[in-house]
Amino acid sequence: MKILIIGINGFLGHAVAARSTAQGMEVFGLSRSKTPNRQVKGTYLVADRTSSKAIGEIINVYNIDVVIDVLAMKLPDTQALISELDGHIAQYVMLGSSDVYRNYELLHGLAQGTPTSNSIDEDSALRTTLYTYLKDRHRAAAGSNQYLDEYDKIPIEELVRTLATDWTILRLPMIYGPGDKQRRFSWAIGHMVRSDEPLVMPRVWAEWITTYGYVENVAEGIALTIGNSRALKRVFNIGEVAPVNHLEWSRRIAEVLGWNGDIEISDDPTIEFAQRLSSLDLSVQFQIDSRRIREQLGFYETVTITDGLTRTAVDERVRG
Numbered sequence: 001m002k003i004l005i006i007g008i009n010g011f012l013g014h015a016v017a018a019r020s021t022a023q024g025m026e027v028f029g030l031s032r033s034k035t036p037n038r039q040v041k042g043t044y045l046v047a048d049r050t051s052s053k054a055i056g057e058i059i060n061v062y063n064i065d066v067v068i069d070v071l072a073m074k075l076p077d078t079q080a081l082i083s084e085l086d087g088h089i090a091q092y093v094m095l096g097s098s099d100v101y102r103n104y105e106l107l108h109g110l111a112q113g114t115p116t117s118n119s120i121d122e123d124s125a126l127r128t129t130l131y132t133y134l135k136d137r138h139r140a141a142a143g144s145n146q147y148l149d150e151y152d153k154i155p156i157e158e159l160v161r162t163l164a165t166d167w168t169i170l171r172l173p174m175i176y177g178p179g180d181k182q183r184r185f186s187w188a189i190g191h192m193v194r195s196d197e198p199l200v201m202p203r204v205w206a207e208w209i210t211t212y213g214y215v216e217n218v219a220e221g222i223a224l225t226i227g228n229s230r231a232l233k234r235v236f237n238i239g240e241v242a243p244v245n246h247l248e249w250s251r252r253i254a255e256v257l258g259w260n261g262d263i264e265i266s267d268d269p270t271i272e273f274a275q276r277l278s279s280l281d282l283s284v285q286f287q288i289d290s291r292r293i294r295e296q297l298g299f300y301e302t303v304t305i306t307d308g309l310t311r312t313a314v315d316e317r318v319r320g
C-alpha cells in the first residue's frame with residue numbers, strides 16, 4: 001500500500017510516517033522545505049499543499065492509494081486539493097480535531113448552553129458557532145497564525161463526507177510529545193525542572209479534565225485506519241483511555257521527573273496562572289470517548305504514560 005502524508009515534516013506527520021513504515025506501508029511524504037528538518041521515514045517530496053495540481057501529479061506518478069492529510073485546516077484550499085484527488089485514490093484520511101464538539105465553544109465562552117456532561121463520543125453535539133479562532137480583528141497577513149482566521153474543521157468534515165473516494169475522519173485530542181509546538185505540559189514540566197518551590201495551580205485548572213494523547217499513540221491510531229475497510233466512511237475519536245484532571249497530571253509529571261516539591265491549589269484569581277486562564281470556562285469538562293476506535297479497530301496505546309511523559313520532559317529540558 002502506497003500512502004502520501006501531506007505535512008510529513010511536522011510533529012504528527014513525522015510520527016505517522018514512522019508508524020506506517022513499521023506496519024509495512026510504502027510511505028511518501030511532502031512538505032515545503034527543501035530538506036526535512038528531522039529524519040523522516042519514507043520518500044521525502046517537496047511540494048506545497050496549496051498547489052493542488054502538483055499534488056495530483058504526485059498521486060499519479062507514485063500510484064498513491066491513500067492520502068493522509070495532516071493540514072486540512074481551511075476549506076478553500078482543501079476544496080481545491082480534494083477535487084484533484086477525488087476518484088483517483090482509495091482513501092482520504094482527514095486529521096481533524098475534537099474542537100468540533102459543542103463543549104469547545106462553551107469552554108471558550110462563545111455560546112451559552114448545557115455542555116455534554118458525559119464523555120463526548122462521535123455522535124455528540126457539535127459546535128453551533130463556526131470559525132472560532134476568528135477574533136474581532138483579523139491577524140496580520142504575514143503572521144504565522146494568520147491561517148486561524150479561516151480555520152475550521154466542521155465545514156471541511158462536511159465536504160469530506162461528500163467525496164466519491166472513501167474517507168476517514170479522525171478527531172484528535174490535545175497532543176503532547178517531543179516537538180509539540182504548543183508545549184502542552186510546560187506549565188508543570190517547566191516549573192519542576194527549574195525550581196523546588198511549590199507548584200501553585202488554580203483550583204479550576206487542577207480540577208479540569210480534558211483529553212490528551214501522546215504523539216506516537218495518536219500516530220498508531222491514525223495508522224490503524226489506513227487501508228482498513230472498517231474505517232471507511234467513518235468518524236473516530238482518538239484519545240487516552242481514561243482522562244484525568246490536571247492535579248493528577250502534575251503528580252504523574254512530578255513522579256517521572258523525581259520532583260519532590262509541593263503541589264498547591266489556589267483560589268486566588270489574581271495569580272498569574274489564573275489570569276492566563278481567565279478567558280476559559282473550566283467548569284466545562286472535555287472528556288473524549290475513544291471506545292469506537294478501540295472496539296472496532298483494536299486501538300490501544302503502545303507507549304505508556306510514563307514513557308511518553310519521560311520523552312516529553314527530555315525534550316522540554318533541551319528546549320529550555
Ligand SMILES: NC(=O)c1ccc[n+]([C@@H]2O[C@H](COP(=O)([O-])OP(=O)(O)OC[C@H]3O[C@@H](n4cnc5c(N)ncnc54)[C@H](OP(=O)(O)O)[C@@H]3O)[C@@H](O)[C@H]2O)c1
Nearest residue numbers: 007009010011012013031032033048049070097172174175
Ligand atoms: N497538536 C495538537 O494538539 C492537535 C490537536 C488536534 C488536531 N491537530 C491537527 O493536527 C494537524 C497539525 O499537525 P502538526 O502538529 O503535525 O503540525 P505541524 O507540526 O505544524 O506540521 C505541519 C508540517 O506541514 C508542513 N507544511 C505546512 N504548510 C504546508 C503546505 N502548505 N504544504 C506542504 N507542507 C506544509 C510544515 O513543514 P514545511 O515548513 O517544511 O512545509 C510542517 O512541518 C492539524 O490538522 C491540527 O488541526 C493537532
